Amino acid sequence: MRARQSTRGRLRAWWHRLPGSLHAWWHRLPGSLRARRHRVRANIGLAVQSALAAAISWLIAHDLLGHPEPVFAPIAAVGTLAGSIGQRLRNTVELVVGVALGVAVADGVVVGIGAGWWQLGLVTLLAIVASIFLGGGPALVTQAASAAVLIATLSPPETAGIYTARFWEALIGGLVSLAVIIAVPVRPLTLVRRAVDPILDVLAASYSDAGAALADADRDRANAALERLRGAENEIATMREALQAGLESARLAPVHWRKRGMLRRYVNASEFLMRSVRNGRVLARRCVTALDAGEPVPVCLPAALGTLAGAVARLRDELMSRTDEPRARDRLLEAAAQVGEAYAAGVGFSGHVIIAQVRAAAVDLLQATGVGPEDANVLVRAAVARRAPEQPPD
Template identity: 50%
Template structure:
C-alpha cells in the first residue's frame, strides 16, 4: 500500500491531484468559452429582436387601424416570419410567404367547393397543398405556409366569409412591413454584422495558432493536441460568417443608408473563401505539429515563430477587414511567417516538421488572398519571403509592393 502511494507521486507531486487540477482548469476554460459564445450570440441578435418587435407592432397597426381588419393575426406573424428567416434570405422569405398563402388559398377553396369541409376533408386538403407546393419547387417555408393557409381556409371559411382575402392582405402587409423595417427603419450595419460573425472564428483560429506556437516552443504535445481539438470547432462559426455575409449583401441592396458599405463588404465577401481555406490548412498544420512533437522530431525556435506570426496575421486581417481598411499589416505578418518557416527548414526539421513548414506557406498564401491579392502575386510574394535570409529575432523586413 505504501509502495502504491509512493508510485503515485513524483518529486513530491501527487499525480492524481495534478490530473484533477488540470481537468478543473480545462472545465473552467470551456465554461468561460461557453459564456463568451452565448454573450456574443445575444449581442449579435439584439438588432434582430428590435427589428422583429418593431415589424410586428407596425404590421398589426397598419392592418387593424388603417385597413380596418378586426383581427389581423397573420400580419404580425408574417412580419416575424420574414424577420426570423435566415439573414440574407429575407426578401426571398417574404416572397415565399405570399406564394405559400396563394397556394393554400387556391387548394383550399377548390377542394372545399368540391368535397366540402370536415376532418377528413382537412387531411386531404393539407396533403394536396404540400404535394403541389413541393412539385412546384417550393422550399420548406413555402410548404409550411401553404399547409397552414389551407388549414385556416378549411376551418375558418364557413364561419368567416372572405377570410381568404384578409389573409392575403395580411401576408402582404406583414412581409412588406418587415422589409421596410429592415431596409429603412432599423437596417443592420452590414460591416459590423459580418465582423461580429467573423470574430469568434478568426479569434479562435488566432488563439489556437498561438497555442500551437507555444506548444512547439515548449515541446508540449498535449498542449498542441488541445489546440487541435478546439480548432475543429471553428467550422460552425464559418457557417455563421457565410450567413452574415449574405445578410450584409442583402442589406446593402435593400437599404440606401448602407449603400456606402458595399466596397468594404465586397472585400470581406471576396476574402471569405480564402479565410475558409486558411482554417482548413491550419488544421493540417496543427495536426502535423502534434505528430512532430509526439515523435520527438527536432523543433527549431524559428518554427514556433512562424506559427506565431500566422496568428498575428489572422488578428490583423480580422481587424482591418472589420474597419474597412486595406489589410497591409496582415500581409506583412503572413510574409514574416513564411520567412520564419523557411529559416526553420534550413535549421533542420523532421518529416512532420517539414509538413508544418509547407502548411505555414500555404496558409500564409490563403491569408494573402484574403487581403485581396491575386493568386499570381500572392505566390510571388511567398517565393520572395522564402528567399529572405533573416537571422533569428530579426524582423522580416518590408515586402515588395502588392497594392
C-alpha cells in the same frame, strides 16, 4: 470471476479517464458560451426588426383594415425576416403566394366536402403538390401548407368563398417587414465585424499557442489550440449569417449604400478565413503529434507560428481600416520565410506538414488581404526560397 474483474478494470479505467474528460469539457464550456453570446449579439438586430414588423403589421391589419384576428399579418412579417437572410425579397413573394395558394386550396376543399381529419390530410397534400408544381422554394411550400392547415383546422370558412383577407394580411406582413429593414436597418459593418473578429481571434490565439507549445514542448497547450479550432464552427456559421444580413442591409437601406465597398472586403476575406481554420486544425494536430514523437523542432518553426499569429491580428485591423497598408502581407511573407529556414534546419514528418500548413495559411491569408491566387503562391514560394536552399514540397 474473470468477468467481474474485467468489469472492475473497465470501471477503473473509466474513472481514471474521467478527470481528463471533465477538464476538457470545462475548457470547452467558456468557448461555447462565448460563441453563443456572439451569435446573440450578431442577431439582436434581426430580433428587434422582427418584433417591430410583427407589431406594426398586426396594427395595420386590425385597426386600418378592421380584421378582428389578423393572425397572418404578423406571421408573414416574422416569416419574411426570419427566413433565409439575404433573400428576403424572394421570401416575401414566396410567402405571399404561398399563403394565397394555401388559403385557396383549403377554402375550396372545406367548402366543397367539409372539414375533418381526412380533409386536413387532403388539403395539406394538395397545397404542397400545387406549390411544388409552381416551382416554389422552401418558403412557398412551407407557407402554402401552413396556411392550408390553419384554415382547415382553426378557422374553417362557414360560408362559400375564399377568405381574401388572409391574402391581404400576408401581403401587409411581407411589405411591412421590408419597410422595417429599410427604415430600421441593422448596422452592417458592426454586425459583420462582431461576427468576423471572433474567427480572427481564434486563429491568432491558436497560432500563438501552437508556436508556444512547440517552443516549450507543451503538449497540453498544443491540444488546447486544436480544441479551440475545432470549436470554431459556431463562429463560422455566425459569420456566414452576419455577412448575408449585412449585405442585404447595405443593398436595401440607402443610408448604408456607401458601406458596400468595405463589406465586400469582409466577404472576399471570409472564404479564406474558413480555409485557414480548417488548415489550422491540421497544423495544431501535427504539433501535438510532433511533440508526442519527440521530433526535432528548430527555433524558427515556433517563431513562424508566432509571426503568423501577429499577421492575423494585423489583418483584423486592416479589414476595419479604410487604408491599404500591407503590413499583414509583410508578416505573412516573413512567416513563410521562417518555415523555409526551419525546413533547411531539418524537421521530422509532422514538421514537414506544419511547414506546408503555414505556407497554405500564408497563401490563403494573402488572398484575404486582396492578393490574387497566382500572385499569392508566387510570393510565398519566393519568401520560402530566400532562406531554404532547396524548396520544401507544397
